[in-house]
Every structure is written in C-alpha cells, then in structure tokens.
Amino acid sequence: MKAAIFKEAGKIEVGELPNPIIKEQTDAIVRVVLACVCGSDLWYYRGISPHPVGSIGHEFIGVVEEVGIEVQTIKKGDFVIAPFAFSDGTCPNCKADFQTACVHGGFFGAGNEGDGGQAEFTRVPLADGTLVVVPGSNFSDETLASLLTLSDVMGTGYHAAVSAGVKQGDTVAVVGDGAVGLSAVLSAKLLGAERIIALSRHPERQALAREFGATDVLASRGNDAIKTIMDLTDGIGVDAVLECVGTNEANQTAFAIARAGAIVGRVGVPHDVEVPATGTFYRNVGMRGGPAPARAYIPALLDDVLEGRINPGRVFDFTTDLDHIQEAYAAMDERRAIKSLIKVGTM
Amino acid sequence: MKAAIFKEAGKIEVGELPNPIIKEQTDAIVRVVLACVCGSDLWYYRGISPHPVGSIGHEFIGVVEEVGIEVQTIKKGDFVIAPFAFSDGTCPNCKADFQTACVHGGFFGAGNEGDGGQAEFTRVPLADGTLVVVPGSNFSDETLASLLTLSDVMGTGYHAAVSAGVKQGDTVAVVGDGAVGLSAVLSAKLLGAERIIALSRHPERQALAREFGATDVLASRGNDAIKTIMDLTDGIGVDAVLECVGTNEANQTAFAIARAGAIVGRVGVPHDVEVPATGTFYRNVGMRGGPAPARAYIPALLDDVLEGRINPGRVFDFTTDLDHIQEAYAAMDERRAIKSLIKVGTM
Numbered sequence: 157m158k159a160a161i162f163k164e165a166g167k168i169e170v171g172e173l174p175n176p177i178i179k180e181q182t183d184a185i186v187r188v189v190l191a192c193v194c195g196s197d198l199w200y201y202r203g204i205s206p207h208p209v210g211s212i213g214h215e216f217i218g219v220v221e222e223v224g225i226e227v228q229t230i231k232k233g234d235f236v237i238a239p240f241a242f243s244d245g246t247c248p249n250c251k252a253d254f255q256t257a258c259v260h261g262g263f264f265g266a267g268n269e270g271d272g273g274q275a276e277f278t279r280v281p282l283a284d285g286t287l288v289v290v291p292g293s294n295f296s297d298e299t300l301a302s303l304l305t306l307s308d309v310m311g312t313g314y315h316a317a318v319s320a321g322v323k324q325g326d327t328v329a330v331v332g333d334g335a336v337g338l339s340a341v342l343s344a345k346l347l348g349a350e351r352i353i354a355l356s357r358h359p360e361r362q363a364l365a366r367e368f369g370a371t372d373v374l375a376s377r378g379n380d381a382i383k384t385i386m387d388l389t390d391g392i393g394v395d396a397v398l399e400c401v402g403t404n405e406a407n408q409t410a411f412a413i414a415r416a417g418a419i420v421g422r423v424g425v426p427h428d429v430e431v432p433a434t435g436t437f438y439r440n441v442g443m444r445g446g447p448a449p450a451r452a453y454i455p456a457l458l459d460d461v462l463e464g465r466i467n468p469g470r471v472f473d474f475t476t477d478l479d480h481i482q483e484a485y486a487a488m489d490e491r492r493a494i495k496s497l498i499k500v501g502t503m
Numbered sequence: 504m505k506a507a508i509f510k511e512a513g514k515i516e517v518g519e520l521p522n523p524i525i526k527e528q529t530d531a532i533v534r535v536v537l538a539c540v541c542g543s544d545l546w547y548y549r550g551i552s553p554h555p556v557g558s559i560g561h562e563f564i565g566v567v568e569e570v571g572i573e574v575q576t577i578k579k580g581d582f583v584i585a586p587f588a589f590s591d592g593t594c595p596n597c598k599a600d601f602q603t604a605c606v607h608g609g610f611f612g613a614g615n616e617g618d619g620g621q622a623e624f625t626r627v628p629l630a631d632g633t634l635v636v637v638p639g640s641n642f643s644d645e646t647l648a649s650l651l652t653l654s655d656v657m658g659t660g661y662h663a664a665v666s667a668g669v670k671q672g673d674t675v676a677v678v679g680d681g682a683v684g685l686s687a688v689l690s691a692k693l694l695g696a697e698r699i700i701a702l703s704r705h706p707e708r709q710a711l712a713r714e715f716g717a718t719d720v721l722a723s724r725g726n727d728a729i730k731t732i733m734d735l736t737d738g739i740g741v742d743a744v745l746e747c748v749g750t751n752e753a754n755q756t757a758f759a760i761a762r763a764g765a766i767v768g769r770v771g772v773p774h775d776v777e778v779p780a781t782g783t784f785y786r787n788v789g790m791r792g793g794p795a796p797a798r799a800y801i802p803a804l805l806d807d808v809l810e811g812r813i814n815p816g817r818v819f820d821f822t823t824d825l826d827h828i829q830e831a832y833a834a835m836d837e838r839r840a841i842k843s844l845i846k847v848g849t850m
Contacts, residue, residue: 248739249763254787257763259738319789391606392595407780416596416604419791422784431778433754437769440601442666442791444766446784 159275160481162212162267165203168485170478173211176271176279181224184283186236188218188500190304191274192472193484194240195334196425197265201485207267213274214240214264215307217300219503220287227283235503236287237458238280239450240308242270245285253452258285273307274481276500288454292462293503301469301497302461305339309495310457310468311450312423313339313400317347318453319445320396320421324348329385330370331410332400333361335471335495336423338368340398342468345369346460353394355381355409361494364470378405385413393418399445404429414441421445472497506622507828509559509614512550515832517825520558523618523626528571531630533583535565535847537651538621539819540831541587542681543772544612548832554614560621561587561611562654564647566850567634574630582850583634584805585627586797587655589617592632600799605632620654621828623847635801639809640850648816648844649808652686656842657804657815658797659770660686660747664694665800666792667743667768671695676732677717678757679747680708682818682842683770685715687745689815692716693807700741702728702756708841711817725752732760740765746792751776761788768792819844 161171176185192215200207220234230236243250243258250258260282262269271278280286290303302310313336322328328349330340333356344352345368354370355377356362362373376384386393393415399406402424410420411432422445431443460466474493476484477500484496508518523532539562547554567581577583590597590605597605607629609616618625627633637650649657660683669675675696677687680703691699692715701717702724703709709720723731733740740762746754749771757767758779769792778790807813821840823831824847831843 248737252762252764254764257786319787390595415599417599417601419789426780426784429780431780433773433776433778436790437773437793439604440666440791440793440796442766442789443783444787444789444791446787449787 157276158478159211160213160272160478161210162200162207163209166201168201168212168482170481173275176277178222178224179279180281181226182282182284183224184220184227184230184280184287185222185277186216186218186238186280187221187277188216188273188275189503190300191216191498191500192304193488193496193498194308195336198485198489201489210267211272211275212265213272214266215304215309216273216278217304217307218501221277223283230283230287230289234289235293236289237303237306237454238264238273238287239311239454240264241447241451242281242286243451244282250285253449255449255451256447274478274498286451288458290458298467298469299461301472302467303458304497305468305471306450306454306457306461308450309335309471310339311453312336312448314343314453314457315448316340316398316400316421316423316445317343318421320398320419322347322349322396325350326395327351327389328396328398329353329355329394329413330398330400331355331406332424333358333365334400337400338364338471338494339468340400341365341370342368342466344398346466353385353388367470378409381409382412389415396421400424402426402429407431411436411441416440419444423448471495475499504623505825506558507560507619507825508557509547509554510556513548515548515559515829517828520622523624525569525571526626527628528573529629529631530571531567531574531577531627531634532569532624533565533585533627534568534624535563535620535622536850537647538563538845538847539651540835540843540845541655542683545832545836548836557614558619558622559612560619561613562651562656563620563625564651564654565848568624570630577630577634577636581636582640583636584650584653584801585611585620585634586658586801587611588794588798589628589633590798591629597632600796602796602798603794621825621845633798635805637805645814645816646808648819649814650805651844652815652818653797653801653804653808655797656682656818657686658800659683659795661690661800661804662795663687663745663747663768663770663792664690665768667745667766669694669696669743672697673742674698674700674736675743675745676700676702676741676760677745677747678702678753679771680705680712681747684747685711685818685841686815687747688712688717689715689813691745693813700732700735711841714817725756728756729759736762743768747771749773749776754778758783758788763787766791770795818842822846
C-alpha cells in the first residue's frame with residue numbers, strides 16, 4: 157500500500173509499505189479516507205523529537221475493512237473516527253474518561269507503538285475501545301473535514317476548555333493561534349463563554365478566530381499581552397485560560413492572566429516550561445490538562461458536527477493527497493498553512 | 504489590653520498594647536474569646552519568615568464590642584467567627600468566593616496589615632464582608648473549639664479537598680499530618696470519600712486521622728510512600744491528593760500518586776517546590792489550591808459543627824491562656840502538641 161514514510165528530519169515521502177494485517181484478534185484494519193498533519197508531527201519533521209524511519213500520522217477517518225474475531229461492536233463497512241490514541245475502553249483510566257492513559261493503550265504513528273494513519277490502510281489495536289462509528293452516509297467534504305478534526309485537533313482544543321472549566325458566561329483567553337488554539341476558541345464558544353480573547357498575530361488566523369467566536373483578538377505577546385488582558389478585565393484576569401502552545405513564554409502568560417481561582421487548561425506539550433509553584437499558589441491559580449482524551453469527546457462533538465453546531469474543519473486551509481505528503485508538511489512548517497488535509501481514499 | 508507580642512524569633516511574650524479603635528467606619532472591634540496558634544505562625548517563631556515586633560495571630564472567635572457607622576450586618580454583641588483574611592465581600596474575587604484575593608482585603612497578624620488575633624481585642628476591617636455571626640448561645644467548650652477551627656485550619660483542610668475535587672466514593676490521599684492535614688482527612692470524609700489514605704508517622708496523629716475518617720495510615724514517606732500507595736491502588740493512583748505540607752518532597756509525592764486526570768489540592772505554602780511541568784502533563788495530573796477562602800466555607804461548615812456532623816476542634820491537644828502564649832508556641836514547635844488553643848476571654 158501507499159503510505160507516508162518518515163525518512164529523516166525534513167523528509168517525509170510517499171512510498172510502499174506492506175498492507176497491515178490483523179495481529180491481535182481485537183484489531184481492526186481501517187481503509188483511510190482522510191488524514192491530516194498534526195502540529196506535533198512537525199516536531200519530527202523539524203528534528204526536535206526523534207522518529208524512526210517508517211509510517212507516521214495519527215489523525216484519520218476511514219472505513220473498516222476487516223476485524224479480528226474478538227471485536228464485538230465494530231464491523232466491516234463501518235465508517236469510523238479514530239482518536240490519536242488507542243485504548244481498551246475498560247481499564248480504570250478509560251472508565252474515568254482519560255483514555256490517553258489507558259493501561260493497555262498507545263499512540264498511532266509515533267514510531268514505537270501503533271502504525272501511522274497517513275497511509276491507505278492502518279491497523280487499529282483495541283478496535284472496540286478505540287473507534288467510534290459515524291452514523292449516516294453521503295457526507296459533504298466540509299462535514300468529512302470536520303469529522304476528521306475529532307480525531308485530535310478539535311478534541312484537543314475542547315480538552316483545553318474542559319480542563320480549564322469553561323462555563324456559561326465566562327471570559328476566556330486562548331494562548332496560541334495554531335489549529336489547536338483555534339479549536340480551543342470554538343470549544344470555549346461551544347461551552348458558553350461570553351468573551352473570548354484570542355492571542356494571534358496572523359491575519360488569516362485572526363479571521364478564523366473571530367469566525368469561531370473570538371470577541372477580542374490581540375496581536376501582542378508576553379508582558380504586553382498580560383498588561384492588555386489585565387486592563388481588559390479591570391485588573392482581575394480571565395475566568396479560564398486555554399494554553400495551546402507549550403513554550404515557557406506561553407505558559408507564563410497563561411498563569412499571569414488567570415484570575416484568582418482560575419485554571420489554566422494546558423494542551424500545548426510543555427517544552428522547558430517552569431510552572432511558578434508559589435506565584436500560582438498565592439492567587440489560587442490552578443492547572444489541568446495534558447494529552448486530550450479525544451475518545452471521550454467524540455460522541456458529543458460528533459453530534460455537534462452532524463447537527464451543524466460547529467464546523468471545526470475550517471482549520472484546514474491546505475489540501476493535498478498522499479503523493480504530495482511532503483508538501484503538506486512543508487506548508488505547515490513554513491506557516492503557509494494552518495493545517496494540511498490529506499485526501500487518501502473515497503468512502 | 505493584654506496581647507501576644509512577637510519580639511524576635513523564638514520569643515513571643517504576653518504584653519500590653521493600646522486597645523484597638525475604629526479606624527475606618529467599616530471596622531468592628533472584637534473582644535476575643537478563643538484564639539490559637541497556626542502552623543504558619545511557627546515560621547515567624549522559627550525565624551524562617553520575617554515578622555515585625557508587635558501583635559500576631561490570625562485565628563480567633565469572639566464577641567463584637569463596637570462597630571463603625573458604615574457597618575450594616577454586624578452589630579455589638581454578635582458572637583462571630585473571623586476568617587484569617589479580611590475581605591469586602593463585594594469585589595469580583597469575593598463574589599467568586601476567593602476572598603483571600605479580595606482587592607481591598609488583607610491578613611490578620613502578619614505584621615503589615617490587620618492586627619493580631621492573639622489578644623484581648625482586635626480590630627476587624629471590612630466587618631460586613633469578613634465576619635460570620637454564629638447563631639445561638641451556651642456553646643460547650645468542645646463546640647467553641649470546633650467553631651474556632653473554621654477561622655483557618657478546618658477551612659484550609661476543606662479547601663484542599665474542594666480544590667482536589669473530592670467526591671462521593673473517591674479514594675483520597677492526604678499528605679501531611681499536621682492540624683491542616685488532619686482537617687483535610689475530616690473534609691475528605693465529609694465530602695464522601697470512601698477510602699482515605701493518611702500519611703503519618705506520629706501515633707497520636709495517626710489515631711486522630713483514623714477518628715476523622717482515615718481508612719489507611721501509612722508511616723512511610725517519599726518513594727516508599729509512593730510505592731505503597733500505587734500498590735494499594737492497583738498501579739492506578741488515587742482520585743484526589745490533598746497536599747498539606749508545602750515541602751518539595753511532599754509535593755513530589757503528591758504529584759506521583761495522583762491518578763491520570765486527578766488534581767492535587769495544595770494548601771501547604773510551597774517552599775522551594777518544583778512542579779513537574781511535563782510529568783504532570785503526560786498523565787493529565789492537575790493542581791489547584793492556595794490560601795483558603797475560609798470565609799466562603801464558614802456558613803456551611805458552621806452548620807456541620809452546630810449539628811454535630813464534624814468535630815474539628817479535636818485537633819487541639821494543648822490549652823493555655825494568653826499569659827502562657829510562649830508555651831503555646833513552644834509546644835507546637837517541639838511537636839509536643841498538634842495545635843495549641845488559647846483561652847482569652849469568656850462569652
């Protein structure tokens with residue numbers, strides 16, 4: 157089969173890999189319809205995180221081709237969304253809806269566990285716990301793109317908002333204007349935030365942030381952003397902060413603009429971040445978050461997509477196919493694209 | 504009037520200070536009935552934190568002697584509980600029930616703002632926002648001691664449990680067996696925890712922890728404690744952790760035993776604590792907490808005390824009077840006492 161293959165930093169090519177087969181009887185084989193490139197895939201592309209030569213990608217939707225004999229709820233022909241982590245759905249962490257900590261689980265396309273999803277086919281371990289069947293058929297391209305976001309980016313933005321405890325009427329700040337940050341804006345809106353302050357300096361991202369529900373867009377960063385947000389909130393700070401970057405500067409901004417008692421919902425993977433243990437303490441500022449249990453959020457967000465309440469697929473502004481996978485990465489790496497969609501197959 | 508006077512580290516004497524007077528028309532003067540010594544007062548006593556020469560103490564209950572003309576809800580003769588921080592009750596932070604971040608508030612007995620409460624009388628700023636009237640009269644010594652704990656220690660233990668999100672049926676670990684840790688055990692029980700693991704190596708504290716609801720008492724610390732608790736929870740960790748110490752070791756233990764998605768509720772003031780930014784992230788472990796908004800909790804906990812559901816005054820195991828204030832500190836400093844009660848006046 158045709159698949160994206162990570163060769164080395166800066167080089168991801170299309171190539172041939174053996175078709176995946178059922179290894180465990182709880183597996184399913186999925187024929188990929190749409191895949192996409194994640195901001196975290198760029199770490200490998202940029203050589204920041206190591207990745208072995210081989211398949212890559214962890215966001216995909218597709219059609220079930222085959223299932224192991226122990227698979228009970230998923231069947232051949234089902235149109236499914238795969239979250240970026242596979243999970244058994246039955247362990248204590250899955251039952252608590254933290255499937256990214258599943259005691260038998262793992263991650264797609266990270267090079268050491270599950271296969272990659274930027275491929276014509278992929279093996280899905282623990283199919284019953286992992287996959288969510290999408291009801292219906294004949295979806296528009298727009299709906300398909302939105303369904304694809306539930307595998308990671310929209311679930312991750314939503315996790316930031318849920319972790320930060322966003323509730324009706326809140327004033328929320330979103331740090332980061334990547335596809336996750338934009339999804340976090342949309343999630344804050346979905347959870348009833350009244351005022352959403354997005355930090356963004358790119359015109360096209362600012363526009364999408366406003367479309368997703370941002371009421372204020374700030375181009376400033378660091379201390380300037382902190383000062384502006386404190387002024388906007390009469391010196392009190394915001395009710396919830398969604399941290400969608402992961403750098404130390406973004407985290408310091410996030411902690412500084414949180415009002416007393418607020419929570420910073422972190423989904424940006426921390427790189428050299430120092431959490432101010434005392435500064436947060438005296439102001440009762442909390443933090444939550446981590447790798448999003450996307451699996452937990454798919455059922456509800458699926459309804460939101462199918463019933464037209466949200467259109468998170470708007471984050472895709474570059475579309476290509478597997479043959480041009482390197483361009484999908486390059487466009488994001490060079491910030492020409494917010495997020496790249498990859499058309500792999502048909503339904 | 505007679506008052507405890509901080510002279511220097513290790514030296515807190517009874518002495519004479521001028522009777523407090525109404526300075527702002529929102530003040531009340533309270534005649535103190537009971538006061539006590541807080542673990543945080545020991546920092547001054549031990550020379551760890553600076554404190555000017557003068558009045559000290561921030562936990563007291565008493566009778567209102569006089570009020571300024573702008574005071575509306577509190578009147579002379581009321582029997583009141585004062586939380587350790589004064590607050591206006593009307594600013595955005597107070598309305599959000601984080602009164603320790605009141606924009607016009609401050610702290611009693613810290614040497615730079617409010618007067619101390621280990622005295623015959625004390626001035627209470629912002630009386631309407633700060634004080635809570637206790638209904639009824641003729642309280643037993645036991646009830647009075649429990650009411651006194653609502654000014655700080657019980658509210659602080661309760662804040663750990665609320666911050667950690669303790670709910671019905673949870674398995675909870677409490678790090679710290681001081682009066683706050685013991686109050687945290689009682690609070691976890693009050694909020695419905697099913698299993699409460701208390702870390703304590705002092706027999707008399709272990710006994711009180713069990714009386715307050717601890718189901719498991721561990722004498723181990725650090726890595727040994729982590730291993731034991733992970734074994735006790737089948738490798739998953741606990742649903743909520745209440746951190747009531749503030750040292751780096753206690754915090755590392757707290758973060759390590761939290762299950763995926765759990766929150767560490769911190770009330771131990773952090774001293775040289777490093778929060779593991781990445782370690783917490785990958786496991787979705789959160790943290791909340793800080794100086795307890797004791798004011799927010801007094802109304803509900805007052806009912807719990809008056810209706811006999813909790814008896815937090817059991818943390819007092821040393822009683823003396825103002826004349827022997829130095830012994831009250833020394834007993835706690837030398838770990839002869841969990842917490843010292845000071846009988847100042849009569850109702």
